[in-house]
Amino acid sequence: MDSQALVSVGLILVTFALYIGISIYNRAKATSDFYVASRGVPPFWNGMAIGGDWMSAASFIGMAGTVMVLGYDGLAYIMGWTGGYLFLSFLLAPQLRKYGRYTVPEFIGDRFDSNPARLIAAIATVIISFTYIIGQLSGSGVVIGRILSIDAMYGTMIGVVIIAIYATLGGMKGITWTQVAQYLILITAYIIPIVFMSLQVTGNPLPWLTYGNVVSEIGALDRELGLSEYFAPFADSEKLQFIALMFTLMVGTASLPHVIVRFFTVTTMKAARWSGAWALVFIALLYLSAPAYAAFSRFILMTQVAGSPIDDLPAWTTSWVNTGLLEVADTNGDGILQWQEIIIGNDIVVMATPEIANLGMFVIGIVAAGAMAAALSTAGGLLITISSSFAHDIYYRLVNPQASDKKRLAAGRWAIVLSTVVAGIVALDPPGVITQIVAWAFALAGGTFFPVLLLGVWWKRTNAQGVVAGMIGGLAATLGYIFLAMNGIMLFGIQDTGAGLIGVPINFLITIIVSKMTAAPPQKLQDECTNLRYPEQMTYKDGEVWMDEVSGK
C-alpha cells in the first residue's frame, strides 16, 4: 500500500469508528426509538441529519462531474434536488407529521383505511429504496476499490458489512446522530478542495464568488476550440428533457419514503417546517459548491493538463486510466494531449480533481472519507426504511398484529441484514451509472407516491379505490416508460431520467377519476383529512374546529 492509500484508509477508519461509536451510544431500546427516534429530534439537528440522509453518493461523487460534462444542462440536478424541498416542506411534511404514524405506507394504509393500499405502498417503498441503495453501494465500491487498488466488487462487500453493523445496532435513533456526524464530515470534505482550488486559480478563497469568472473563461476557451460554450443552454439535450428531469427530481425529493420519515422524528408541524428550512440550508452548501467544483476542475484540466506532451502526463492519470473511467489517447498522433482527447467519467471528477490539482495526501484522503460518509449515511437511512416496510407495515400491520415489541424489533433487524446482503449482490454488477440509477428511484417515488400523498393530505374526497388504482397505474407507467426510453422509444424527447413527467400526471388522473367514480370515503376519514389543515392545538370534529386550551390559564 502506498502512503496515499494509508492516509485515506486511516481517515476512513477513524470516521467509521466514530459512526459505530455513536450508534452504540444511542442504541435503540424501544420500537419508537427504532423507527422515529422517540420523536424528539430538534429541528436544527434534524435538518443536518436530513442533509446527511439526503446527500448520497450521487450528490457527492456524481453531481459535480455531471455538471462538468453537461455544462448548463447539468444544472437540472441542482435545481431539481433543492426545489423538491419546497413541495415537501410546504405541502406534505407538516401534515404528515400531524397524522403521527411511523412510515409512509402506514400513513397511506390508515388515511384511506385500506390494507391493499398499505401493501402496495409498502412494496413500492421497498422497490424505490432498493433501487436507490444499489447506487449507494456501488458508489462506496468505487471509492474503496480506488483507494485500496482492489476490485470495486470487494470494495462493495466491505461497505455492505459496515452499513449492516451500524444500521442494525442503532435504528433511527442511532442513525440520526450518525447522519449528523456524516453530514459534517462530507460537507467539510467537499468544501476544502474547492477553497484550495479557488485560491490556486483566482487567489481568492471564496469559490462561490470567484467561479463565475472561471465559467466565462471556460466559455472563451470553448469558443477558441470551436466547441459549443460551456454555459450554452440545451447543448446536450432538449429543453423539455431539462424540464422533465427537473420536475422528476423535485417530485421524487418530496416523496422519497426515507426522507419523509425523517420528518416524523420531530415534535410538531412547526418543527417539521423548520426542519425543512434547515435541511435545505445544509443541502444548499453542497449544491452551491458543486458547480464551482465542476468549473475549477474543467478549467484546470483545460489549461494545465490539456496541451502537455502525452509521454509526460502526471502520475494520477495512470491510476484513473486503470479504473476504466478516464481515457487519454493521442488520437491525432502529434504527441500532445488535446482537450478533445481526454474522456473523463462523471463519477470520478470529485475524487480525481484534488489529485489533478495537486492538493496533497491529506485533502485527497478527506475527500475519500467524505464520499464514504455520503454513501453510508444515505444507505443507512434507506435500510431503516426497507426494514420498517417489512417489519412494521407488512409483518406487524398485515401478518401478525399480536407480535410483541421484541419480536418486531428482531424482524426489523433481520430485514436490514437480508436487504443489505441482497442489495450488495445486485450492486456488484450495477445496471447503470450512479446518477442514472438514482434518477430512476426519484421517478418511481414521484410516480407512485407524490399524487397520492398530495391528494391524501389536501383532498378529503380521495378514497381507497382511487389511491390503489393511482399507485398501481403510476408505478406501472413510470417503470414502463423507463424501459421504453432505455430502448430508444421516447415521447417528445423525454429520456428515462425524466420519466416522472409521464408517471405523475397519469397517477393524478387515475386517482382523481377513480375516486370520483366510486363512493365517497366515510365521514371519519374526511374529517381526519380536514383536521390536517390546522395546528395540533386545533381539532376538526363534526364540522367545527375546537381549540384545546392551555390548562391553568
Add this chain to the structure above:
Amino acid sequence: MKKIDKSVADAYFKARTMIVVICLIIGGLVSFGVVAFAEFFSQFTFMGMPFHYYMGSQGAVVVFVILLFGNAIISDRIDKKFGIDEEHNVRVSAGSTVDH
C-alpha cells in the same frame, strides 16, 4: 376545549394557504420560468457568468432557501396571532401520536 368560530378557523387556513401559494409561484418562476426562457436570459451577465447559468447554479437555490425560512417565520407569526401555543402543541402532539 373551546369551540372556534368557523370564520376564524377559515381565516387561519386561508392565511397559511396564501403563503404557500405565493412561495410556490415564486419558486416556480425562478426555476421553471428561467429555464423556459434560458436563451433570452443568457444575454445578461451576473456575478461574472451568464444570468441563466447563475440562476441555475446559485440564484434559484438561494431563493428556495429564503422562501423556506420566510414561510417558517411567517407561519409562526400567524400561529401566534391565532393564539397557538407551541409548547401546548408539543403536549397535544405527543398524546395524539399512534405508538404501537
